Amino acid sequence: MSPYTLSMLMSSLAVGTITTLSSYHWFLAWMGLEINTLAIIPLMTKMHHPRATESATKYFLTQATASALILFSTIMNAWMTGEWTIVNMNHDTSTTILTIALAIKLGVAPFHLWLPDVLQGLNMMTCLILSTWQKLAPMALLILTSHQLNTNLLIMMALMSMVVGGWGGLNQTQMRKIMAYSSIAHLGWMVMIVPFAPNLALLNLLVYIILTSSMFMTLMALNSTSMNKLSTSWLKTPTLAAFTMIVLMALGGLPPTSGFLPKWLILQEMTKQHLNMLSVTMAMSALLSLFFYLRLSYTISMTSPPHISNSNLNWREKNNLQTIPVMIMLSMMMMPMTPALLVMN
Numbered sequence: 001m002s003p004y005t006l007s008m009l010m011s012s013l014a015v016g017t018i019t020t021l022s023s024y025h026w027f028l029a030w031m032g033l034e035i036n037t038l039a040i041i042p043l044m045t046k047m048h049h050p051r052a053t054e055s056a057t058k059y060f061l062t063q064a065t066a067s068a069l070i071l072f073s074t075i076m077n078a079w080m081t082g083e084w085t086i087v088n089m090n091h092d093t094s095t096t097i098l099t100i101a102l103a104i105k106l107g108v109a110p111f112h113l114w115l116p117d118v119l120q121g122l123n124m125m126t127c128l129i130l131s132t133w134q135k136l137a138p139m140a141l142l143i144l145t146s147h148q149l150n151t152n153l154l155i156m157m158a159l160m161s162m163v164v165g166g167w168g169g170l171n172q173t174q175m176r177k178i179m180a181y182s183s184i185a186h187l188g189w190m191v192m193i194v195p196f197a198p199n200l201a202l203l204n205l206l207v208y209i210i211l212t213s214s215m216f217m218t219l220m221a222l223n224s225t226s227m228n229k230l231s232t233s234w235l236k237t238p239t240l241a242a243f244t245m246i247v248l249m250a251l252g253g254l255p256p257t258s259g260f261l262p263k264w265l266i267l268q269e270m271t272k273q274h275l276n277m278l279s280v281t282m283a284m285s286a287l288l289s290l291f292f293y294l295r296l297s298y299t300i301s302m303t304s305p306p307h308i309s310n311s312n313l314n315w316r317e318k319n320n321l322q323t324i325p326v327m328i329m330l331s332m333m334m335m336p337m338t339p340a341l342l343v344m345n
Contacts, residue, residue, distance in 0.1 A: 166288025
């Protein structure tokens with residue numbers, strides 16, 4: 001892909017997201033989502049592989065369905081109430097359809113089945129964009145309309161996402177599928193807190209983007225797409241492999257890493273809302289995700305192949321991922337900012 005084409009597609013991604021984030025009218029928000037979807041599909045198919053074409057087709061059909069539902073719900077709301085503004089979704093049927101459409105856009109359970117298959121057919125950089133940047137616009141719409149959406153439906157889908165995200169990643173060996181199920185589990189935490197404290201959902205999204213970006217960048221630097229390739233990383237780059245373990249622990253939410261911060265604040269807010277059984281269920285579901293993060297850490301640190309690695313040595317490759325140390329430091333050291341974040345919240 002030529003640099004001009006790549007720059008145009010990345011600019012279109014930015015324009016689509018910014019259009020949705022800055023819009024006040026539902027038609028403009030829908031148009032931003034469409035620009036976003038159409039801009040990433042050529043990035044998906046640039047590998048010229050049948051799996052990439054299959055992933056792009058699945059993604060396009062899923063996102064087209066979600067966009068049609070968004071347009072249908074907003075037209076229904078405008079027909080019933082005469083309002084096109086995002087903050088005035090007052091019709092019950094429209095808000096329910098909108099909740100389902102945004103869940104499909106994000107990949108929240110039970111509408112999550114497209115996400116692991118789509119990520120498995122893409123290269124790591126496109127997976128990074130799909131797991132982080134593409135979540136911004138739908139999550140912004142979810143937060144903007146949080147006071148109008150169906151709370152019981154959101155809680156049910158969020159709880160299902162946590163369990164499915166933890167359960168589905170247990171037997172996976174491909175890193176892209178593991179990160180897909182990790183994304184589903186993290187989305188469950190974000191969606192759960194949206195009706196009660198949208199600011200915490202925004203904080204969780206920020207921490208999730210930092211952790212997922214650092215994980216994908218380290219996987220790109222280690223040239224690892226499966227657990228077998230990951231097991232040779234300690235022989236090639238011990239320092240980066242050690243930092244990868246810390247990022248995995250942050251994704252699992254272990255203190256004192258940054259991943260513990262949103263889980264702690266979310267559970268605190270849920271107990272303030274007197275949802276104690278729901279908080280216990282959320283904490284237990286986090287253990288499922290933590291299990292496969294620990295399995296990956298064990299694979300990196302305590303297993304090595306019985307033969308000399310035949311993979312390309314990192315010093316032979318020109319690696320331009322200078323942002324890895326910054327992302328890893330953010331993944332490790334955001335916990336001291338907790339008092340300031342609590343005051344802002």
